[in-house]
Amino acid sequence: MPGIDGLSLTADFWKIDRVNLLGSRSTTQTDESDRALLTAYTKAQLAAGVPIAQIDLGSGTANYKGDPNIERFPLTAEDRASFTAYNAANPNNPIAAAGKIFARYNPFLNLASSEHQGVDFGVQYELRDTDFGRFVVSSEWAYLKRSVSVLAPANIAPTENNGLLAGGAAKWRGTTNINWSNGGWNGGIGIYYVGKTHDGNATTTETIYNSLNQPSYIEPFFTAGRTLYRRVVDPVTSYNLTVGYRFGDESSEWLRNTRVRLSVVNLTNEEPPLSASGSDNFGYDPSVSQSLLAGRSWMLQITRKF
Numbered sequence: 001m002p003g004i005d006g007l008s009l010t011a012d013f014w015k016i017d018r019v020n021l022l023g024s025r026s027t028t029q030t031d032e033s034d035r036a037l038l039t040a041y042t043k044a045q046l047a048a049g050v051p052i053a054q055i056d057l058g059s060g061t062a063n064y065k066g067d068p069n070i071e072r073f074p075l076t077a078e079d080r081a082s083f084t085a086y087n088a089a090n091p092n093n094p095i096a097a098a099g100k101i102f103a104r105y106n107p108f109l110n111l112a113s114s115e116h117q118g119v120d121f122g123v124q125y126e127l128r129d130t131d132f133g134r135f136v137v138s139s140e141w142a143y144l145k146r147s148v149s150v151l152a153p154a155n156i157a158p159t160e161n162n163g164l165l166a167g168g169a170a171k172w173r174g175t176t177n178i179n180w181s182n183g184g185w186n187g188g189i190g191i192y193y194v195g196k197t198h199d200g201n202a203t204t205t206e207t208i209y210n211s212l213n214q215p216s217y218i219e220p221f222f223t224a225g226r227t228l229y230r231r232v233v234d235p236v237t238s239y240n241l242t243v244g245y246r247f248g249d250e251s252s253e254w255l256r257n258t259r260v261r262l263s264v265v266n267l268t269n270e271e272p273p274l275s276a277s278g279s280d281n282f283g284y285d286p287s288v289s290q291s292l293l294a295g296r297s298w299m300l301q302i303t304r305k306f
Helices: 027-047 077-089 206-211 286-292
Strands: 007-023 070-072 101-104 109-130 133-151 159-162 172-182 185-194 197-204 218-223 226-233 236-246 258-265 297-304
Touching (some): 027 070, 027 101, 185 286
Antiparallel strands (some): 007 109, 070 101, 197 226, 258 297
């Protein structure tokens, strides 16, 4: 950076848009599509002067007028009687007779899109030729601003899912490293931060949330057209430590060109936070806390160049 020797700054804004992603409708969405198509066909037939009892929706045939991923049984006398009774009681909102549903099919279709955006930035400062050696301090951070996927099946309104916080998608993640070297000695400490996330498999209701006086460990979150009350998974900070020594040419023949390195992973023995979001029900979220599962671990490495 001009004016400050050894200092460098970086910043990057990124955005990823994807279209025609594979997606599968829910049972509710399939039923909504079926209802919309049948209603539209019924209204068109009524407008054309066809009596409600004579409208044929094609139940049980290849000419079915509803959603193509719903298969119905052919109409029975019982079905016709039920719809006739309903229409007699609701003359202003008649419904054409349809057979009972036999099966629903939810194949994968190219009906989804997604948008993700955020900012990555970092700083590095190098101190050279100090009385204690050379120091390099670097810190890199990522801020996830938006993570949205949209499911847009035919015949029904699109569903927008907000992907922030759940599934390990923390808004903030950061890595800070402090490295030191002096002659044959070197060492470093790494600090790793993952901001708060939500346990997508631990939700409650608004009633319970309010009855508990809106505690901080539960957070309302709006997605897919509704508000969920999800358990908050606290931020996690972990540390790795390394120290090493390189034996130079002045060392004895047995030690010359030998490196010794001692590493401690998860220095403070941080435990992975409890979460039910893992796909394999480990009791923690592997996408966030996989490295913490083993607890504190030590490694001694000795290498020799021949």
